[in-house]
Amino acid sequence: MTAPPRLEVQSLTRSFNGQAVVENVSFSVEAGQVACLLGPSGCGKSTTLRLVAGVDMPDSGHILVDGKTMCDAATHVPPERRSVGLMFQDFALFPHLPVSENVAFGLKGGFSANRDRVRELLARVQMSSHIDSYPHQLSGGEQQRVALIRALAPQPRILLMDEPFSGLDERLRDGIRDETLALLKEEGTAVLLVTHEPDEAMRMADQILLMRRGRIVQQGAPYNLYNAPVDREAAGFFSDIN
Ligand code: ADP
Ligand code: MG
Numbered sequence: 001m002t003a004p005p006r007l008e009v010q011s012l013t014r015s016f017n018g019q020a021v022v023e024n025v026s027f028s029v030e031a032g033q034v035a036c037l038l039g040p041s042g043c044g045k046s047t048t049l050r051l052v053a054g055v056d057m058p059d060s061g062h063i064l065v066d067g068k069t070m071c072d073a074a075t076h077v078p079p080e081r082r083s084v085g086l087m088f089q090d091f092a093l094f095p096h097l098p099v100s101e102n103v104a105f106g107l108k109g110g111f112s113a114n115r116d117r118v119r120e121l122l123a124r125v126q127m128s129s130h131i132d133s134y135p136h137q138l139s140g141g142e143q144q145r146v147a148l149i150r151a152l153a154p155q156p157r158i159l160l161m162d163e164p165f166s167g168l169d170e171r172l173r174d175g176i177r178d179e180t181l182a183l184l185k186e187e188g189t190a191v192l193l194v195t196h197e198p199d200e201a202m203r204m205a206d207q208i209l210l211m212r213r214g215r216i217v218q219q220g221a222p223y224n225l226y227n228a229p230v231d232r233e234a235a236g237f238f239s240d241i242n
Contacts, residue, residue, distance in 0.1 A: 093147060
């Protein structure tokens with residue numbers, strides 16, 4: 001028997017004030033795979049992510065993790081029991097905690113109970129020397145690395161990332177994208193990454209979910225979308241990539 005997908009989303013719909021913001025959205029993400037939800041601002045990407053995280057509830061549809069129902073008409077598993085890690089654009093590190101405690105935040109017993117795991121993760125992102133630093137003493141790129149390993153520390157089944165690179169200096173961005181991708185692949189995490197930048201999706205995704213006005217209009221491997229866009233609007237979206 002083949003294992004069920006790490007994440008499966010079926011016919012998800014969410015409306016606000018009678019307006020469908022996410023409409024009949026279905027996709028799945030396998031273990032070790034990075035799926036990019038790509039589309040212009042306002043198309044419903046963050047709303048989809050919030051539904052998967054469990055901080056918002058759909059009007060209809062199903063969400064399954066490892067084949068187990070997290071959400072349907074009768075079920076709502078709360079966010080802390082979904083084994084989902086979150087990482088947002090502003091990193092949201094705790095300013096009053098040193099790097100060690102930030103990284104250990106999702107682990108039972110904090111840093112004192114998880115010294116080895118925290119040190120190993122810091123070493124993997126070349127941040128060992130910053131273990132006692134506070135967030136304000138770090139550059140944007142360094143804060144991003146701490147936020148990434150904090151999200152990975154509890155070994156979530158799925159990592160949800162909402163525009164995680166858009167706050168970074170453009171000159172650093174490609175390097176940090178590559179580093180992040182390497183770490184995600186080493187950990188074997190399934191990732192759902194939201195972005196409005198086609199080049200980011202092309203660079204990072206195994207699978208692109210192209211979203212527009214609440215719907216997924218095309219999905220597949222990056223080069224399939226690039227080479228055979230579903231329509232003119234999709235072609236225009238990818239045409240800026242060099
Ligand atoms: P994206 O992340 O793709 O930029 P969002 O998912 O944040 O888009 O938002 C999609 C649409 O849903 C937007 O028009 C936004 O204003 C609307 N929206 C999102 N959350 C709410 C809410 N809680 N109440 C009302 N409208 C919302
Ligand atoms: Mg958004």
